Amino acid sequence: MASNILVFVEQREGKILPASFQLLALANELAGATGGQAEACLVGSGVDGLTQRVAEGGAKKIYVVDDAELAKYRAMPYTAAVCAAIDAATPKIVLVPSSAPRR
Amino acid sequence: MRILTVVKQVPDSNATIKLAAGGNDIDRAGVKLVVDPFDEFGIELAVQLKEKRSDVSEVVAMTLGPDKASEALRVALAMGADKGVHLNDPAFESKNELFAAYVMSEAIKKDADGFDLVLCGKYNIDLDAGAVGPAMAEFLGWPHVGAVIGLEIADDGKRFTARRRIEGAEEVVECDLPVVLTIDKGLVEPRYPSLPNLMKAKKKPVAVLTSSDIPGESAAEAGTDFLSVQPPPPRPECTFIEGEPEEMAKELVRVLREEAKVV
Numbered sequence: 210m211a212s213n214i215l216v217f218v219e220q221r222e223g224k225i226l227p228a229s230f231q232l233l234a235l236a237n238e239l240a241g242a243t244g245g246q247a248e249a250c251l252v253g254s255g256v257d258g259l260t261q262r263v264a265e266g267g268a269k270k271i272y273v274v275d276d277a278e279l280a281k282y283r284a285m286p287y288t289a290a291v292c293a294a295i296d297a298a299t300p301k302i303v304l305v306p307s308s309a310p311r312r
Numbered sequence: 313m314r315i316l317t318v319v320k321q322v323p324d325s326n327a328t329i330k331l332a333a334g335g336n337d338i339d340r341a342g343v344k345l346v347v348d349p350f351d352e353f354g355i356e357l358a359v360q361l362k363e364k365r366s367d368v369s370e371v372v373a374m375t376l377g378p379d380k381a382s383e384a385l386r387v388a389l390a391m392g393a394d395k396g397v398h399l400n401d402p403a404f405e406s407k408n409e410l411f412a413a414y415v416m417s418e419a420i421k422k423d424a425d426g427f428d429l430v431l432c433g434k435y436n437i438d439l440d441a442g443a444v445g446p447a448m449a450e451f452l453g454w455p456h457v458g459a460v461i462g463l464e465i466a467d468d469g470k471r472f473t474a475r476r477r478i479e480g481a482e483e484v485v486e487c488d489l490p491v492v493l494t495i496d497k498g499l500v501e502p503r504y505p506s507l508p509n510l511m512k513a514k515k516k517p518v519a520v521l522t523s524s525d526i527p528g529e530s531a532a533e534a535g536t537d538f539l540s541v542q543p544p545p546p547r548p549e550c551t552f553i554e555g556e557p558e559e560m561a562k563e564l565v566r567v568l569r570e571e572a573k574v575v
Contacts, residue, residue, distance in 0.1 A: 226479075284456075309459060309478035 212245030215300035217291055218263050219308060220253050225262055228306035233267040236304055243301050250294035252287055254280035272298055313368045313469050314425055315358040318432035319351045319375045321384040325437055336538045347384045350433020352502035353495040358431055359392035360500060367469050370394050376404055376412050389513035390505030396518035403523040408536060413447030418526045430492045434459045445494035455487050459496040
């Protein structure tokens with residue numbers, strides 16, 4: 210039974226949006242209740258350098274989807290990337306920031 | 313080009329909201345209901361497009377709700393929509409936005425003449441979820457552009473450019489029709505329907521669809537249920553400190569230390 214919490218870490222031009230860290234904190238709280246761990250999904254182009262910050266934010270495992278096609282946010286490629294991470298992580302809950310591009 | 317504009321009847325933002333017995337809904341008795349102000353942007357945009365473009369053949373307003381929701385359709389018709397579609401069935405009554413989007417998308421698919429543009433508010437002021445627009449697009453298999461503040465449709469009516477506001481920036485996107493757009497404040501200023509137009513609106517046709525037209529059981533399962541709603545916490549007590557700047561600063565430090573005990 211899945212018990213991990215997966216956070217979609219939102220970055221724009223190599224900068225992580227603050228709401229992502231709030232969600233990582235929430236994910237750690239929820240993981241306490243589900244008996245799992247907080248994990249993160251990081252999508253973009255050349256985002257490897259951000260994993261350190263995401264780990265510091267509380268992610269125990271990070272799924273990175275890195276491709277030149279993902280340099281700019283577009284709904285369908287990002288959806289495909291996040292779905293791939295969800296398939297790999299099989300989490301109990303997925304948390305996504307309620308930011309404007311997500312609407 | 314045929315345009316569909318989605319309207320929802322919501323409590324007026326000045327209304328005093330009380331909780332209903334059971335605690336998972338608000339008490340609607342005696343609450344003034346209005347057309348959602350964001351949906352009004354959609355109606356206004358649709359009507360302006362019809363006024364400006366010769367290729368817009370019809371503007372249809374659609375609502376999902378009980379008998380009373382027909383008032384919202386009448387407002388849309390008075391603002392200039394040509395006809396209304398009222399999805400009215402107890403089986404449609406749900407606060408589940410995914411379900412509402414499913415029912416409306418089915419109604420759109422069943423429309424014999426088809427639509428090229430579906431408009432609705434960025435979100436509704438009652439539930440603030442903003443899910444109906446994107447979910448309708450998904451059910452229709454159409455693209456969706458959210459929170460639009462600028463729109464240029466090409467003369468051939470096939471392609472458009474939209475501007476949308478995101479945190480700290482503005483996005484410009486290009487896309488083909490058909491599309492679902494959710495409209496943000498700033499694109500258009502909704503008109504007040506004139507009295508003659510309010511009278512004319514009473515004669516415009518409204519089609520009522522029920523669950524016998526749209527069987528809606530399949531999509532409801534994946535949605536959410538409301539367990540409870542709560543009023544926002546009361547505003548904490550506020551104390552004004554008055555006097556000369558020096559005295560105010562001294563008093564503030566004293567209050568923080570001795571009364572609030574935070575420093």
